[in-house]
Amino acid sequence: MLQYIICGNNASKIIDLAQQALDNGCRWIRLDLSAINTNEIEATVELLQEKCSHVEAFMTIENDVETAISMKMAGVHLGLDNKITAIDARKKLGEEPIMGITIKHGSDVPFIPRSAVDYIAIENDSLEECSKVVAQMKEAGLDEPVVATFKPDMLLDSLFDTGINGIVVNHSTTTPPQIPILIDKITTLVERRLSCI
Numbered sequence: 708m709l710q711y712i713i714c715g716n717n718a719s720k721i722i723d724l725a726q727q728a729l730d731n732g733c734r735w736i737r738l739d740l741s742a743i744n745t746n747e748i749e750a751t752v753e754l755l756q757e758k759c760s761h762v763e764a765f766m767t768i769e770n771d772v773e774t775a776i777s778m779k780m781a782g783v784h785l786g787l788d789n790k791i792t793a794i795d796a797r798k799k800l801g802e803e804p805i806m807g808i809t810i811k812h813g814s815d816v817p818f819i820p821r822s823a824v825d826y827i828a829i830e831n832d833s834l835e836e837c838s839k840v841v842a843q844m845k846e847a848g849l850d851e852p853v854v855a856t857f858k859p860d861m862l863l864d865s866l867f868d869t870g871i872n873g874i875v876v877n878h879s880t881t882t883p884p885q886i887p888i889l890i891d892k893i894t895t896l897v898e899r900r901l902s903c904i
Contacts, residue, residue, distance in 0.1 A: 782800070789808075
């Protein structure tokens with residue numbers, strides 16, 4: 708699983724980045740439109756939804772439940788700075804849309820609203836902390852997928868060794884041409900792990 712986060716204050720650049728990511732094989736775009744003009748949000752989402760549908764990719768939006776609902780998006784991701792609880796967001800969204808939340812530490816796991824969340828994202832550079840989150844989730848009987856933020860100085864093998872299910876890449880730290888390389892590495896790692904089960 709690879710989630711590609713695209714953000715910024717220029718709608719045209721966001722659209723171009725999304726197109727490049729999709730062309731390179733990315734199939735999950737996480738949009739952060741908080742910095743662009745409010746009047747541009749609907750048109751931007753509509754255009755990107757068309758682009759995603761052409762390659763059977765899907766798109767979620769950061770912290771914007773209302774847009775996710777009005778534009779019938781695949782779902783929403785609630786970051787650390789969200790202004791709505793996961794429970795309230797789920798009530799508004801309904802059962803079908805995907806919803807993820809960001810946590811930073813293993814100590815956050817007991818507070819995950821299991822009934823509302825489909826996956827967990829870890830925002831922490833520490834491999835040890837990623838391992839703690841995965842371990843704490845197992846102890847709590849939580850089986851939701853876990854994704855972790857990838858940075859260029861990290862080793863994918865080491866990151867996946869923590870037990871995560873996928874990675875999150877921010878466009879500001881990774882160039883679109885690197886996306887197919889990451890996808891290939893992720894696929895290889897997952898296939899290798901499955902063959903050992």
